[in-house]
Amino acid sequence: MTGTLNKVMLIGHTGDDVKMHYFEGGGSIGRFPLATNESYTNRTTGERVTSTEWHNVVVRNKAAEICEKYLKKGDKVYIEGRIKTRKWQDDQGNERYQTEIHCSEFTFLTPKNESGAEPSGNSQASASKSAKPKKDDYSNRNETYSQDEEEDDLPF
Amino acid sequence: MTGTLNKVMLIGHTGDDVKMHYFEGGGSIGRFPLATNESYTNRTTGERVTSTEWHNVVVRNKAAEICEKYLKKGDKVYIEGRIKTRKWQDDQGNERYQTEIHCSEFTFLTPKNESGAEPSGNSQASASKSAKPKKDDYSNRNETYSQDEEEDDLPF
Amino acid sequence: MTGTLNKVMLIGHTGDDVKMHYFEGGGSIGRFPLATNESYTNRTTGERVTSTEWHNVVVRNKAAEICEKYLKKGDKVYIEGRIKTRKWQDDQGNERYQTEIHCSEFTFLTPKNESGAEPSGNSQASASKSAKPKKDDYSNRNETYSQDEEEDDLPF
Amino acid sequence: MTGTLNKVMLIGHTGDDVKMHYFEGGGSIGRFPLATNESYTNRTTGERVTSTEWHNVVVRNKAAEICEKYLKKGDKVYIEGRIKTRKWQDDQGNERYQTEIHCSEFTFLTPKNESGAEPSGNSQASASKSAKPKKDDYSNRNETYSQDEEEDDLPF
DNA sequence: TTTT
DNA sequence: TTTT
Numbered sequence: 133m134t135g136t137l138n139k140v141m142l143i144g145h146t147g148d149d150v151k152m153h154y155f156e157g158g159g160s161i162g163r164f165p166l167a168t169n170e171s172y173t174n175r176t177t178g179e180r181v182t183s184t185e186w187h188n189v190v191v192r193n194k195a196a197e198i199c200e201k202y203l204k205k206g207d208k209v210y211i212e213g214r215i216k217t218r219k220w221q222d223d224q225g226n227e228r229y230q231t232e233i234h235c236s237e238f239t240f241l242t243p244k245n246e247s248g249a250e251p252s253g254n255s256q257a258s259a260s261k262s263a264k265p266k267k268d269d270y271s272n273r274n275e276t277y278s279q280d281e282e283e284d285d286l287p288f
Numbered sequence: 289m290t291g292t293l294n295k296v297m298l299i300g301h302t303g304d305d306v307k308m309h310y311f312e313g314g315g316s317i318g319r320f321p322l323a324t325n326e327s328y329t330n331r332t333t334g335e336r337v338t339s340t341e342w343h344n345v346v347v348r349n350k351a352a353e354i355c356e357k358y359l360k361k362g363d364k365v366y367i368e369g370r371i372k373t374r375k376w377q378d379d380q381g382n383e384r385y386q387t388e389i390h391c392s393e394f395t396f397l398t399p400k401n402e403s404g405a406e407p408s409g410n411s412q413a414s415a416s417k418s419a420k421p422k423k424d425d426y427s428n429r430n431e432t433y434s435q436d437e438e439e440d441d442l443p444f
Numbered sequence: 445m446t447g448t449l450n451k452v453m454l455i456g457h458t459g460d461d462v463k464m465h466y467f468e469g470g471g472s473i474g475r476f477p478l479a480t481n482e483s484y485t486n487r488t489t490g491e492r493v494t495s496t497e498w499h500n501v502v503v504r505n506k507a508a509e510i511c512e513k514y515l516k517k518g519d520k521v522y523i524e525g526r527i528k529t530r531k532w533q534d535d536q537g538n539e540r541y542q543t544e545i546h547c548s549e550f551t552f553l554t555p556k557n558e559s560g561a562e563p564s565g566n567s568q569a570s571a572s573k574s575a576k577p578k579k580d581d582y583s584n585r586n587e588t589y590s591q592d593e594e595e596d597d598l599p600f
Numbered sequence: 601m602t603g604t605l606n607k608v609m610l611i612g613h614t615g616d617d618v619k620m621h622y623f624e625g626g627g628s629i630g631r632f633p634l635a636t637n638e639s640y641t642n643r644t645t646g647e648r649v650t651s652t653e654w655h656n657v658v659v660r661n662k663a664a665e666i667c668e669k670y671l672k673k674g675d676k677v678y679i680e681g682r683i684k685t686r687k688w689q690d691d692q693g694n695e696r697y698q699t700e701i702h703c704s705e706f707t708f709l710t711p712k713n714e715s716g717a718e719p720s721g722n723s724q725a726s727a728s729k730s731a732k733p734k735k736d737d738y739s740n741r742n743e744t745y746s747q748d749e750e751e752d753d754l755p756f
Numbered sequence: 757t758t759t760t
Numbered sequence: 761t762t763t764t
Contacts, residue, residue, distance in 0.1 A: 135551045137299035137522060138324040138341055141609065143678060144292045168294040171743060185294055185372060210449060210611060215296065216341060217387065231373065231387035239447045241709060275639060291707045293678060297453065299522060303757035323758040327587060362758060366455060366605060395603045397553060431483060449611035450636040450653055456604045459761035479762040480606040497606055497684060518762060528653060529699065543685065543699035
């Protein structure tokens with residue numbers, strides 16, 4: 133609302149497989165860590181320094197299921213979404229914050245035959261069979277997936 | 289390094305003035321909170337829900353000084369940068385994390401005469417006087433500022 | 445398809461009102477020019493040079509109608525979309541190309557009371573009345589609008 | 601100037617090698633075509649349609665040389681830059697327009713050993729030898745390159 | 757702590 | 761054709 137923008141674009145490698153969590157109403161979310169790298173030259177020492185930044189990526193519903201199915205640890209992926217910081221309490225009662233990337237769009241960048249684990253069967257089969265595929269039909273692994281932002285209102 | 293991308297683009301309103309911190313070597317950083325808003329309709333209740341996301345923006349050196357000078361609490365601004373999560377220890381010795389947006393580019397979006405506080409003097413004066421302005425000369429408030437990413441290697 | 449990305453993000457001022465075109469099947473498109481500005485210092489002369497870039501923005505259906513209603517000549521707006529180059533033939537039979545920005549998301553950045561022309565009536569009224577607003581209900585001018593990318597397959 | 605934004609982000613495959621052009625003063629530009637793909641389902645026929653969009657990418661100076669050296673036809677690359685439409689006259693005296701993507705940043709996405717043609721020698725050698733590498737030293741193919749936007753004022 |  |  134009110135003319136603001138909250139947009140994140142990442143290209144990185146996943147640090148783990150997608151961990152799914154299913155809700156009672158039928159919704160689901162998937163989570164996985166994504167690493168991006170920075171490298172720069174330290175001005176005083178002239179040394180090349182590399183550092184890794186880890187992002188907590190969150191995907192929902194159909195998109196989560198697609199990621200769980202096709203995205204394997206170590207794969208390269210483009211992620212678009214927004215930043216969301218969740219507040220929680222640790223066991224000492226302290227307020228803690230966790231910043232997450234809520235993903236609205238993604239594109240797999242690891243070539244199909246190089247992915248850590250490959251789904252069996254042909255992921256491209258279904259599209260030609262269905263005259264009017266639903267919006268969340270994801271028949272082709274090699275496609276940009278765009279999450280329908282309004283498809284749910286899960287409490288997170 | 290290795291073909292990754294870590295990019296954030298925000299349009300929001302600042303929640304406070306820029307707080308500066310100066311280092312001994314001459315470097316400086318500025319920090320300010322930036323609010324973005326989300327609004328969606330709760331599917332079950334049909335209610336319109338609005339929520340605010342707060343981002344910790346960090347700017348460095350010359351860019352920090354420009355923001356301190358021209359950016360006032362409540363102003364609208366476009367921020368581009370990267371996500372960086374800093375680790376720190378609280379007084380109980382727990383590891384804590386703080387996610388920041390390290391700004392590399394910004395554009396003021398609040399019209400000049402509407403800004404909360406206006407700098408005295410003419411911010412456009414210097415450019416025409418100097419035949420070869422330095423890269424970090426920011427003579428015009430109404431310009432996109434692009435931080436020279438390699439200009440320092442401050443320990444943050 | 446195949447893991448590509450085609451993304452444009454613009455903040456600029458509209459050079460004209462939105463021109464609508466209605467199709468027989470009920471679809472519509474709107475077009476308007478958007479100006480972005482660049483300014484840099486000529487290295488040899490030390491002069492400050494300003495240049496304007498004009499973008500041909502194309503919006504469709506409901507989004508087009510919202511833009512037509514609320515976006516006036518001179519307004520500032522954030523536009524997100526993709527680049528599309530259309531081929532056409534001029535009257536001498538030459539192949540010509542026109543590059544357009546097909547808009548999928550936008551956010552008005554001109555404060556409500558400053559817009560060139562204001563719609564009469566309260567644009568915020570409808571949301572609270574309808575328990576389950578349709579996705580393309582745009583009851584609030586001050587909101588990011590996200591076009592449903594798959595809602596049509598118009599031949600352009 | 602004046603708080604505008606002109607940003608393009610592409611991930612695509614190059615359609616050709618980089619064509620270089622050298623200026624007398626020492627500057628250079630490189631040009632290459634970049635393909636992005638779109639695929640959607642035609643609503644009436646239910647058919648899967650794929651279309652390719654070609655972008656004219658322009659890089660300058662050091663960045664151009666790096667692209668010429670490391671980027672081969674068919675490689676996947678991330679390109680960031682701005683849209684610029686050039687006006688020219690055809691031989692019939694008609695005004696023609698050509699839209700280009702002026703690249704300010706890029707990241708190679710094709711794994712090193714898969715690129716069409718590999719540079720001989722070790723592209724990582726130079727950094728460790730020089731204590732204070734120049735900003736435009738590009739010792740590592742696997743890095744995001746950020747063009748110094750103000751390094752020249754070529755007339756294009 | 758912002759804004760509409 | 762916009763804006764500052």
